[in-house]
Amino acid sequence: MTAFIIRRLLQAALVVFLMSVIVFFGVNVIGDPVDMLISPDADQAEIARTIQALGLDRPIGEQYLHFLKGVATGDFGKSFIFGEPALKLILHHMPATVELALVSLLMAILLGIPLGLYAGLYPDRKVSKGIIAGSILGFSLPTFWVGLMLIMLFAVVLGWLPSTGRGDTAVFLGIESSLWTRDGLSHLFLPALNLALTNISLVIRLTRAGVREAMHQDYIKFARAKGLSESRVVSVHLMKNILIPIVTVLGLEFGGLLAFSVVTESIFAWPGMGKLLIDSLLQLDRPVVVAYLMIIVLFFVVINLVVDILYSVLDPRVRLKDQGA
Amino acid sequence: MTILAVDSLKTHFFTRAGVVRAVDGVSFSLGQGEVMGLVGESGSGKSVTGFSILGLVDPPGRVVEGSMLFHGEDLVTMPTREIRALRGSRIAMIFQDPMMTLNPVLRIDTQMIEAILAHEKVSRKEALKRACDGLAQVGIPSPEQRLRNYPHQLSGGMRQRVAIAIAFLNNPDLVIADEPTTALDVTIQAQIVHVAQNLCRERGTALIWITHDLAVVAGLADHIAVMYAGRVVEAGQTDDVIDRPRHPYTVGLLGSVPSANRRGQRLTQIPGMTPNMLSLPEGCAFRDRCTHNDERCKESPEITTDSGGHAIRCFHPQYEKAPA
Known part of the structure; x- marks a missing residue:
């Protein structure tokens, strides 16, 4: 297993490196950040000075090597716009996104699994059919529209919850987060729900399909024939078997939540990484974009690794081993 | 009796x-x-x-x-x-396919102990002991080790023995x-x-x-x-x-x-095929495949x-x- 993890980390390093190359040169192709940075009435000398200060006067290959040297020492370069280190900028925005992603993942699990279980165990009831119809809506309605509707309903019409911003934060266990305050939680609820909606639907459908399939397996009937209570049959014999696909999908989705909650963050003016990425892209702030995507790749690799390890915990038939490169 | x-x-x-x-x-x-x-x-x-x-x-x-x-x-x-x-x-039951009857993601001991604990208030240790004895009685060598195995680590015959041991655990x-x-x-x-x-x-x-x-x-x-x-x-x-x-x-x-x-x-050989249970012939269900079929067989025979x-x-x- 150690060999497995080491190998996976080496592969991760390679992927991160390739990502940096693609993004670094890709952003360069899109446009010239100097046009965005300098006021139109600046004179030629000033433009030249700025270009030199940003290091954009050198050949692109050299710029990249310079960047790599920096990365080796933990320096991802300075943001063209803010003049601050890109990494610091990203880390500053990260907690907001992480808390949003975590809460929405939690919602997907806590709502999706019970609803899916119910729909799977009692497929003929009206409620179950309602749950399934709801999950289809959750899938197909676009996030931005649902977000607007949520704001409309809960913030404008009912006035129960705030519509924008992160709210108060507090420090607990050394982590500053809006999870620890009432105001923070009330700000968190709507964007998290908006982000979670697709995943809740996904988990409902996965759980239901798993239940429907597993319920007719002999091992469930055998468990009943042993005289076990229905709750033990469902919570142990059934759940442990259907969790595997759910964990896989949720792992991948969690990566997606962290990296690409752009739409939700924009609608709810949530000061997270997604918003930072979109702003940086629009302003061709290359150091931030490159650093951001490298970090996201790292996230994905780590999440996948965790999912693989969880597999072997959930399913004894899975043994972690190298399947070659 | x-x-x-x-x-x-x-x-x-x-x-x-x-x-x-x-x-x-x-x-x-x-x-x-x-x-x-x-x-x-x-x-x-x-x-x-x-x-x-x-x-x-x-x-x-x-x-x-x-x-x-x-x-x-x-x-x-x-x-x-x-x-x-x-x-x-x-009343206990043993199923047809031992590959399918044991839960693939639970250890043998878990599956045996729960069968005891569902009906009796005994300590886990006591239940484990009985599970171990149960395996020994169906001729499974080194039962202590087998208890810690998962079903996929046992052969089909071995798994059926485990299923039998489970069926007999509570002396039905x-x-x-x-x-x-x-x-x-x-x-x-x-x-x-x-x-x-x-x-x-x-x-x-x-x-x-x-x-x-x-x-x-x-x-x-x-x-x-x-x-x-x-x-x-x-x-x-x-x-x-x-x-x-x-x-x-x-x-x-x-x-x-x-x-x-x-x-x-x-x-x-018996001619014909297993009957379709949705459209059984009137009278004796075996009539269509029977060489002794006659008018009387259109009535259902009593036992x-x-x-x-x-x-x-x-x-x-x-x-x-x-x-x-």
Whole structure:
């Protein structure tokens, strides 16, 4: 297993490196950040000075090597716009996104699994059919529209919850987060729900399909024939078997939540990484974009690794081993 | 002493295509420590009979008529909670495919201990000890280690032994074995039959052995019930049924089994196919495949029992009994 993890980390390093190359040169192709940075009435000398200060006067290959040297020492370069280190900028925005992603993942699990279980165990009831119809809506309605509707309903019409911003934060266990305050939680609820909606639907459908399939397996009937209570049959014999696909999908989705909650963050003016990425892209702030995507790749690799390890915990038939490169 | 008396049990499945009368008036009784062979083709209702006794018939099926007295109490009308208490403690079941019956993601010890703890308040340690003894009794070497294995680490025969050990954990009065040897190699089959037979003898456990293999029950059962299309068509002492079958269907079944007594002769076969349970012929269900089919068979024959307890459901009994 150690060999497995080491190998996976080496592969991760390679992927991160390739990502940096693609993004670094890709952003360069899109446009010239100097046009965005300098006021139109600046004179030629000033433009030249700025270009030199940003290091954009050198050949692109050299710029990249310079960047790599920096990365080796933990320096991802300075943001063209803010003049601050890109990494610091990203880390500053990260907690907001992480808390949003975590809460929405939690919602997907806590709502999706019970609803899916119910729909799977009692497929003929009206409620179950309602749950399934709801999950289809959750899938197909676009996030931005649902977000607007949520704001409309809960913030404008009912006035129960705030519509924008992160709210108060507090420090607990050394982590500053809006999870620890009432105001923070009330700000968190709507964007998290908006982000979670697709995943809740996904988990409902996965759980239901798993239940429907597993319920007719002999091992469930055998468990009943042993005289076990229905709750033990469902919570142990059934759940442990259907969790595997759910964990896989949720792992991948969690990566997606962290990296690409752009739409939700924009609608709810949530000061997270997604918003930072979109702003940086629009302003061709290359150091931030490159650093951001490298970090996201790292996230994905780590999440996948965790999912693989969880597999072997959930399913004894899975043994972690190298399947070659 | 009779421990189970099933009387005109009917279990029907209400499917979209129509009502399937999987079990349509089955009666039999079983004394303490007796072994009954329930024989029939696939789809004859023998497994559904077994599941009906345990109250484990999946929807859209349900028991619609009849009674099943277990120690005098009717399982048909018994509340779910009480049936659950009987399952695995007084009545246990062994399934057909050992590859599928054990939960693949739970260790053997978990699956054995929970079967004990569901019915008795004992410590985990005590339960583990009993699980270990149980494995030893079905002939599993180094049971302590096997307890910590997952099902996929055991062979098919080994898994069926574990399933048998689980069935006998709480010393049931009745074990229902639903084709427990069908999925196994022939050599393993004999071992499994032997293990189950010994446990029943030692503990005085009654056994219902469901199978399509007459050869297996011939050496195992005290009496046999042959099922066809949801009904018992012939029942009696094992020797009577095997040596002097009276129903044309049983005759056909026995004729299709190779035997040392009939070396060199052709095996007979029963013409036609297993009936479609949705469209059974009027009268005798076996009529279409029977060489003795005539006008009378358009009526449904009643079951008739002779003085020796040999019962058949046919207007044309074969093998006239030798005068007593």
